[in-house]
Amino acid sequence: MKDRPFIRNLLIEILEADVGESFQDVQETDNLREGLGLDSVDVVSVVSQVERQFHVRLTHEELEKLVTVGDVLDLLYVKLNQSAAA
Numbered sequence: 001m002k003d004r005p006f007i008r009n010l011l012i013e014i015l016e017a018d019v020g021e022s023f024q025d026v027q028e029t030d031n032l033r034e035g036l037g038l039d040s041v042d043v044v045s046v047v048s049q050v051e052r053q054f055h056v057r058l059t060h061e062e063l064e065k066l067v068t069v070g071d072v073l074d075l076l077y078v079k080l081n082q083s084a085a086a
Contacts, residue, residue: 002080014049028070
């Protein structure tokens with residue numbers, strides 16, 4: 001079972017590696033685009049890395065609902081713990 005701090009730390013590592021900036025102070029309420037300054041290419045790249053790193057598949061419908069860092073953490077938490085329980 002993956003806990004939320006573990007998922008958050010891995011997400012921050014992915015963001016930092018992809019964008020080349022520090023995201024240690026990121027808040028769950030930060031908007032992915034306006035708050036973190038990610039453009040659509042960054043978002044696609046981060047999602048691709050998240051899928052590989054966490055061994056999950058995110059649907060188009062799920063991706064459309066991702067607006068904040070908290071949204072990403074919520075979705076990953078549910079997906080990772082569903083697969084762990086299966």
